[in-house]
Amino acid sequence: MATATLSTPSLINYRTEGGLAWIEMNDPPANTYTYEMMQQLDAAILQARMDPEVHVLILRGAGDKFFSAGANIKMLSSVTPEFKYYFCLHANETLNRLEQTPKLVIAALNGHTVGGGLEIALAADIRLARQDAGKIGLPEVALGVLPGTGGTQRLARLVGKSRAIELMATGRTFSFEEAEEIGLVNQVFDRDTFFEQVTAYARQFLPPQKASRAVGRIKRAVQSGLEMSFYEGLALERELQQHLFQSEDAHEGLAAYVEKRTPKFQAK
Numbered sequence: 398m399a400t401a402t403l404s405t406p407s408l409i410n411y412r413t414e415g416g417l418a419w420i421e422m423n424d425p426p427a428n429t430y431t432y433e434m435m436q437q438l439d440a441a442i443l444q445a446r447m448d449p450e451v452h453v454l455i456l457r458g459a460g461d462k463f464f465s466a467g468a469n470i471k472m473l474s475s476v477t478p479e480f481k482y483y484f485c486l487h488a489n490e491t492l493n494r495l496e497q498t499p500k501l502v503i504a505a506l507n508g509h510t511v512g513g514g515l516e517i518a519l520a521a522d523i524r525l526a527r528q529d530a531g532k533i534g535l536p537e538v539a540l541g542v543l544p545g546t547g548g549t550q551r552l553a554r555l556v557g558k559s560r561a562i563e564l565m566a567t568g569r570t571f572s573f574e575e576a577e578e579i580g581l582v583n584q585v586f587d588r589d590t591f592f593e594q595v596t597a598y599a600r601q602f603l604p605p606q607k608a609s610r611a612v613g614r615i616k617r618a619v620q621s622g623l624e625m626s627f628y629e630g631l632a633l634e635r636e637l638q639q640h641l642f643q644s645e646d647a648h649e650g651l652a653a654y655v656e657k658r659t660p661k662f663q664a665k
Contacts, residue, residue, distance in 0.1 A: 409437035416452045416603040418445035427466035428458040439491040452609035457505040467513025492520040499613040519551035526573035526582045527591040534570035605661040608646035
């Protein structure tokens, strides 16, 4: 296991183990984020992206009560409107980087996931939730503002315009089970064995079982392609496929199929 300390005090805990990078928001109990935490989160994302031994990123919150309750309200209430705008801009850039990282990102929702906390989770590729561990939603309307870190755009793309408007305009929070029903959460795992199940789930995307470069390019084709026209998306898909055709893993996968054996991928 490798452990990296990004700065002190540490608002983001970062560690890698067996191809997985765990990124933990560390400001309990609510794990609300400040400008400093966003800076550290940005650094952790870049570190995981550039590490050739990391194939999957997993986000979680410290403690058992919250994944994250979003932006620190005390901080926001004490700064100028100009700084609020700059803060939202920086947070958006960080989440865009997370979303566009060509490696699979899993949000492990181990507790309440509300406001900006959900906006962070929406920038992940897959959301796994802990049974009976909390509520989820975007209640910013109660503060007289809107979800300003990508929430209006990502939620609508995930659950549809009408449902997204309803959820944000009412500001209601709801269970992870309901979130699974509407496609906001991919799966709900048992409370007592949550992180063990998350780890096992994430490991299915690692070599030698999976060609992790192909997984990353699938993510890239979807995340970037959906923001393009259909024909531009097809062009991106062809470009990414061409890169994969030149990889050792593609050669191994095709050879294993012909030889009727299980492929052994190396992320090359």
